[in-house]
Amino acid sequence: MLQVSYIRENREEVLNRLSVRNFKNPELVDQIIKLDDDRRQTQTLLDSIAAEANAAAKKVGELMRQGLKEEAEAIKTQTGTFKEQTRTLGDKLSAIEILLQADLVLLPNLPHQSVPKGFGADDNQVASEHGAIPQLMQGALPHWELAAKYDIIDFELGNKIAGAGFPVYKGKGAKLQRALINFFLDNADAAGYREMQPPIVVNEASGFGTGQLPDKEGQMYHITGDNLYLIPTAEVPVTNLYRDVILKEEELPVKNCAYTPCFRREAGSYGAHVRGLNRLHQFDKVEIVQVVHPDHSYDVLEDMSSYVQSLLKKLELPYRVLSLCGGDMGFTSAKTYDMEVWCAAQARWLEVSSVSNFETYQSNRLKLRYKSGDGKPQLAHTLNGSALALPRIVASLLENNQDEKGIKIPAALVPYTGFEYIS
Missing domain, CATH: 3.30.930.10 (Bira Bifunctional Protein; Domain 2)
Structure with missing residues (x-):
């Protein structure tokens, strides 16, 4: 299985080498790159929300130690949406990764540069x-x-x-x-x-x-x-x-x-x-x-x-x-x-x-x-x-x-x- 990072960084070379195989579905390469873009963006957003949730949890802890229970409860109420967002994004990320894996296994190996082009x-x-x-x-x-x-x-x-x-x-x-x-x-x-x-x-x-x-x-x-x-x-x-x-x-x-x-x-x-x-x-x-x-x-x-x-x-x-x-x-x-x-x-x-x-x-x-x-x-x-x-x-x-x-x-x-x- 080809590595996604290699496909992203060497798109033209991947397409050229797949053409030596007469690969019939070259659009799969861009589809994989697009899925990987979606995966990265979803992961970044998920990490950002996780960071906000961690920061809010720390803030709640500080307020509770200061005896500011009402302020702490207010932040707890606001952070309730983090769990739902995290669950939704986690499900989306899993779905994208399944699609990405399904596409990756459809790509054959890349022929070495010395392999001659041919049909059979x-x-x-x-x-x-x-x-x-x-x-x-x-x-x-x-x-x-x-x-x-x-x-x-x-x-x-x-x-x-x-x-x-x-x-x-x-x-x-x-x-x-x-x-x-x-x-x-x-x-x-x-x-x-x-x-x-x-x-x-x-x-x-x-x-x-x-x-x-x-x-x-x-x-x-x-x-x-x-x-x-x-x-x-x-x-x-x-x-x-x-x-x-x-x-x-x-x-x-x-x-x-x-x-x-x-x-x-x-x-x-x-x-x-x-x-x-x-x-x-x-x-x-x-x-x-x-x-x-x-x-x-x-x-x-x-x-x-x-x-x-x-x-x-x-x-x-x-x-x-x-x-x-x-x-x-x-x-x-x-x-x-x-x-x-x-x-x-x-x-x-x-x-x-x-x-x-x-x-x-x-x-x-x-x-x-x-x-x-x-x-x-x-x-x-x-x-x-x-x-x-x-x-x-x-x-x-x-x-x-x-x-x-x-x-x-x-x-x-x-x-x-x-x-x-x-x-």
């Missing part, structure tokens, strides 16, 4: 490309057919149990899942990330803190009886570990990682592009999260991007890095890199990771701050990244590594799987 995925910029595109044998199969051929993933069985988008992993397919999770966690540990095991359900306050609510409630599974939400990513519970926390500056950066299942309704998703593992309602993911000093967050973003790329290199997967344009970025992000792997049998790029800097957008909602010495607490910057999401990694490993013998496991993963081939 077609306007994203390819920052770099790595690895050779594999040349497959004649008759190569897409991963959903390979899964059936080697009996390692059963989409129909998952459909029977829960519905489409909830596959069942079997035998070496299940072991491959477990191997990837452990591989990603071990690499995160070696990179200095502290492993956490958070809940996979969150309350409304947690959803609001990281920006899933009220923006993405339609994409989250809601447990109505308890008013809880299944997490769409470990970013939500892990970042909320630091809600309402003031860290010491020397504690920064905070580096956490977590493996969790993730749940997304993916409402409206259909067609050949979501077949097999390409888009699921439940999937496994290892997430990395950092809380950092504002001066260092963009260096950290580059480091996190490089770290995710190192995993893809170890898995011997060809990939590219995209710098997302303003129109394709998430609501809460100030800058995002997407990593896409080449899925050879489908002959298409599939996103496997997003690494984002949220600057103070999440920390303002979370009231996540840091303090140096006796200084005033300041908002920290938060970042997160997928390191990595499993479904499309598995899809690309199956498709890219198929040969006459079966599916070859990358060398870095063999110590985790215990086998070199799926056959």
Whole structure:
């Protein structure tokens, strides 16, 4: 959530940066400034009346001590209106603050100056490309057919149990899942990330803190009886570990990682592009999260991007890095890199990771701050990244590594799987 003070002091910059996102409601900026003007004026008037009431109370006390009871009672009668005015203005102030908060949560984060303007995925910029595109044998199969051929993933069985988008992993397919999770966690540990095991359900306050609510409630599974939400990513519970926390500056950066299942309704998703593992309602993911000093967050973003790329290199997967344009970025992000792997049998790029800097957008909602010495607490910057999401990694490993013998496991993963081939 943007800070009102920043919006007031930088109106033109806010409007210009929102235009990079193609934000459709720029008049909301002036509406917020107007509400804040009303809030300030009401607060000033309320403070003035409170000061008059305090002064009158002191005067009554002085008169009573002097034995001037009639004069004191006269002032008491006059001050009776202060209570009514204070109550009325207090109610007005509360109403204004509710409206102001409702408008503030409708403003997305401001794109960083380096974010290109654009309307959607077609306007994203390819920052770099790595690895050779594999040349497959004649008759190569897409991963959903390979899964059936080697009996390692059963989409129909998952459909029977829960519905489409909830596959069942079997035998070496299940072991491959477990191997990837452990591989990603071990690499995160070696990179200095502290492993956490958070809940996979969150309350409304947690959803609001990281920006899933009220923006993405339609994409989250809601447990109505308890008013809880299944997490769409470990970013939500892990970042909320630091809600309402003031860290010491020397504690920064905070580096956490977590493996969790993730749940997304993916409402409206259909067609050949979501077949097999390409888009699921439940999937496994290892997430990395950092809380950092504002001066260092963009260096950290580059480091996190490089770290995710190192995993893809170890898995011997060809990939590219995209710098997302303003129109394709998430609501809460100030800058995002997407990593896409080449899925050879489908002959298409599939996103496997997003690494984002949220600057103070999440920390303002979370009231996540840091303090140096006796200084005033300041908002920290938060970042997160997928390191990595499993479904499309598995899809690309199956498709890219198929040969006459079966599916070859990358060398870095063999110590985790215990086998070199799926056959």
